[in-house]
Amino acid sequence: MPRILPRSFYARPTVDVARALLGKLIVHDQAEGPRIGRIVETEAYLGASDPAAHAYRGMTPRTRVLFGPPGHAYVYLIYGMYHCLNVVAEKEGSSGCVLIRAIEPVENVASPGNGRAGNGPGKLTRALGITLQHYGADLTQGPLTIREPATKSAPFKIGVSPRIGIREAVDWPLRFFVTENPHVSRRR
DNA sequence: CCGCGGATCTTCT
DNA sequence: GAAGATCCGCGGA
Numbered sequence: 001m002p003r004i005l006p007r008s009f010y011a012r013p014t015v016d017v018a019r020a021l022l023g024k025l026i027v028h029d030q031a032e033g034p035r036i037g038r039i040v041e042t043e044a045y046l047g048a049s050d051p052a053a054h055a056y057r058g059m060t061p062r063t064r065v066l067f068g069p070p071g072h073a074y075v076y077l078i079y080g081m082y083h084c085l086n087v088v089a090e091k092e093g094s095s096g097c098v099l100i101r102a103i104e105p106v107e108n109v110a111s112p113g114n115g116r117a118g119n120g121p122g123k124l125t126r127a128l129g130i131t132l133q134h135y136g137a138d139l140t141q142g143p144l145t146i147r148e149p150a151t152k153s154a155p156f157k158i159g160v161s162p163r164i165g166i167r168e169a170v171d172w173p174l175r176f177f178v179t180e181n182p183h184v185s186r187r188r
Numbered sequence: 189c190c191g192c193g194g195a196t197c198t199t200c201t
Numbered sequence: 202g203a204a205g206a207t208c209c210g211c212g213g214a
Contacts, residue, residue, distance in 0.1 A: 043206070052206075062199065080197030082207050099206060122207045132198095165206050 002027075002147035007140050010070035010089050014096030017070075017089040018044040018176050021098060021146070023153050025106065026085075028128045029143040035128050037103030037118050038149070041177040041184045043163045045086070047095030051168035055095035065136045066095040073137040073144060075130060082122030085130050087139065087146070100124065101164070101175070104183040120185045156181070 002025060010017055021039050028035045045053040047066065054076070055066045065074050066088055074086035074097050090096040103109070103118035109127045110117060117127040125131070130144070137144045159179040162171055177184045 045206075054206080057200090060200070076206090077196095077198060079195080079205060079207055081195065084206065086206090101206085120207070163206070167205090 002150040004140055004145050004147050005071075007069070007071040010087065010139075011091050012089070014044045014046055014089040014098060015174065017087065017096075018042040018098045018174070019158055021087065021100070022158060022176060022178055023149065023156065025147045025149055026100070026103060026128060027145050027147055028130065030108075030129060033108055035109055036107040037109055037124060037128060038106050038153075039100055039102075039146075040104050040181045041100075041102035041175070043099040043101055043176070044089075044174040045097050045099060046174075047090070047097070050172075052163065052166040052170075052172075053095070053097075055097070059095075063095070066097055068092060068136075071138065071140050073130075073134050073139055075125070075132055075135045075137075077132060078122065083125040083131055084121045085125050085128075085134075102177070102183055102185045103127070104181065116183060119183050 024039050026037050047055045055063045069092045070088050072088045085100045086097040088097050101121045103124045118124040139146050157179040159177045160173045161175045163175045
């Protein structure tokens with residue numbers, strides 16, 4: 001099995017984690033077998049210094065996990081309908097996190113109908129079976145982990161752009177994606 | 189192709 | 202009580 005990323009991977013600046021997560025594998029073990037997707041798009045949310053971040057206004061019941069140790073999952077429900085998966089970064093006490101915005105299907109990730117399965121933050125959680133029950137899950141052990149691919153993937157270029165769907169700090173270049181990958185989310 | 193609105197509900201004010 | 206780190210389908214051009 002591919003190697004699980006250690007907690008030290010997440011205990012560094014949020015932007016570094018957001019870039020380093022590109023190409024890594026999200027593995028969700030299920031009874032029927034592991035669902036696996038390759039991360040191809042991320043966004044960095046910097047915490048206390050970032051007006052677009054959920055943690056910007058301080059700790060609430062929802063954002064509690066953001067202030068804890070790195071390498072845990074921050075899952076929340078958006079628009080009453082979709083879940084979004086974030087990875088807690090920085091050392092404990094800081095509240096930076098990385099939103100996973102798109103995956104490339106690798107294993108057991110079904111495409112519904114004609115659309116793609118993982119090209120959007122709400123769609124990839126549905127494809128991987130991630131829900132609020134994964135709030136706070138430790139990504140270095142247990143059924144939900146992030147891993148280094150077993151076989152080295154081909155080198156790729158990282159594209160940078162402003163983040164999508166936010167009202168504050170709209171120009172900050174904190175979205176990162178694998179260039180020319182068809183599973184990156186569509187432009188607005 | 190583009191823009192608009194509806195779905196749906198938790199969270200915080 | 203309103204807004205929200207979304208997505209899809211509809212209608213018009």
